[in-house]
Amino acid sequence: MTDAVTTATPARAEDGPGRILELIINGSARTRTGIAQITGLSRSTVGQRLDTLFDAQLIQESSDNVPSRGRPSRALELNPRAGVLLSVDVGEERTRMAVLDLNMAILGDRVARLALGDGPEILLDRITAVLRELIDHLGLDQTAVAGLGLGLPAPVDYEAGRVQGWSIMSGWEGYDIRRHLRRSWPVPILIDNDVNLLTLAEHRRYWPGQRHLFFVKAGTGIGSGMVIDGAINRGAQGAAGDIGHAHVAGFGDPQCRCGNAGCLESLAGGWALARDLREGHDARDVADRLRRGDSAAVTGLRQAGRIMGESIAYATSLLNPDVIVLGGLLATTGDDLLAGIRQVVYQRSLPLATRQLRIVSTRYKSRAGIAGAGYLVRDHVLSPAVLDACLAVGKSPFAGAGAGS
Template sequence: MTGRTPAATQGSGPWHPDDGPGRILELITSGRARTRSGIARITGLSRSTVGQRLDALFEAGLVREGAASTSARGRPSRALHLNESAGIVIAVDIGESRTRVAVTDLEARVLADAVEPLALSEGPEALLGRITATVHEVVRDAGAGGRPIAGIGFGLPAPVDYEAGHVLGWSIMTGWDTYDIRAHLRADWPVPILIDNDVNLLTLAEHRRFWSDQRNLLYIKAGTGVGSGMVIDGRVHRGSQGAAGDIGHAHVSGFGDPQCRCGNQGCLESLVGGWALARDLGGGRPGEEGDARSVVEHVRRGDSRAIAALRKAGRVLGESAAYATSLLNPDVIVLGGLLGTTGGHLMAGVREVVYQRSLPLATRQLQIVPTRYKSHAGITGAAHLVRDHVLAPATLDSALAAGSSPFPAP
């Protein structure tokens, strides 16, 4: 795969008689149809045509059929499932101070992973070289060295041009702007490489795993930095240049204008980000900048100043969340990040202000909840990003029509 990576299509439209095996697989993976008769009923295709479409998926190793069972009408049927072992996904979640590398199956289940203390300050060439070495180790640990690689999903703590696959604009990733990450990785893996902002991957993981029945979701990550991701009408919304959801660097009035690390003043992150709270609490060692972990340590020790600061931060964050609620009218707001999952102090402030500031129509059925993920959310999102792309009907049908395997041999 070369050049730009097109975005995968989610939520395909009405069935068309010419639709190929890719749409059949979509029906199976979405759970809309899990038997031959169910596929025939939804598509209007004959049983023989359904069989032909399925044969292509069986031959590619993408679908497996379970043992026969008897339905309520007494007709035996076999449940159809995605063959999660047909390929593996390499998932990489780069953080500000640590990077997680994992190998997953096609259901985004982690087969093996490793966490490395890799610093962004090392620069792209050195850091990607170390990540490459770690990937080889993790693939070996997973016992997956002989299995085809479906693709690589990469999460970055920075704005990302999703189509071009590189960091774009100001970020904490100094020296990464426009660096060709795909070209670097493709020297080892000539497979689809999907690169996105880390919060978009958290959003994708949350939606696919827990909220797939909701069409509109807002995810807010409150950690050392602050960001958000949006699912609108079932799709991750990235904006024109990948800058959608950069809530942390929107100005918030009425709370002073402290200096933000982006260079502006009065950004939300400069008020509620983990580094900002650590600054106010004196959470870092002399000459060092504190982070969300240092704040959480204070809170877990019962530090009353830290608890009060986190509750106040929740109310400030709630101001931005209330504005987003009026603008987007989400079904659910999910609060994640290290600060968002520490004792409910931040959540209480967010809920209080959102329900005060937003119109009743926007909050009538709104759910504001903490993330259910304890770990691996970024990795799971990266795996779903790859799966959505390689199993997109158009992508899959093109590969099958060319007579090639949907996943390259390792």
């Protein structure tokens, strides 16, 4: 891949080492010449910025050569082992914990059945214990931890890092999760709703060129996330995308587990399908019946798709996304759910909103939540503002954060 060629612009104060690293990571510039062309910085200034990044062991020369008008240049790349990222995806039934390098490659992961009802102190201590075992197993106890990302199946106040409002995580509301984890991990800790992390992973991995994306998770519950103008939109208090607890008219008003009646989740969520089928209690039980070709389960899923389509059609008119992505366990069982959603969305929404709209299933087979937590942390610790603030005082961005601490 060659460097992007753009018209040079005047150097700006924000074109520090962090901005240079950002260009290298996103592939906009992979050589000194390419960086100078994009930023307008002199070659000597580019050299100084790169020396700072080399000294911090954040970049390295690739084995690849980048073609140029003169001699081929050695490509620059992020050093993936400068630190590791800890990612945790807490689910209703299972929790996945992983260690990633800075290139988002999973070095190792573990899945454990951790009961949300045990409360935050017990569950967070168990997560820490599993992460430490994983780090030791991988021989990474002397490697710096860049940060820890945690996804929760609940509304999250992103700035405070706390569960807020009703959720299936009874006993967690207001608990200082970040403070608890920092006893073991003195690193940046970022906490978000699990569907926001699925949305982030989907956008960054498969749809980086699209500015507006709507993601729907169809599992035991139903949730959604939004990318608006290229960034995750969490709303004012972190409640944006709570599509599962919006009322849907015309299909009856069964009781929802949130206490209201007629919520989308109470009509089309995995637990609601299991209720109607009178077998099991969650999306996994429904998926097992679907894989066996159970006709009642197939009929129920198709109807669920049409009901979900009503809510998604409204979101389509409201948000006008480029792409709608369907994920979650129920989305992995075939095309019945997707077909029902497509039918209603294209029928209900105006042609202007659907003219170029794509409605697709996720390409992630698993570990999307882990990837999202990793992106969340890496984006923060390597953001130009955060990185430049560390480097300006001669501090390594991951100093004092050894995995064995």
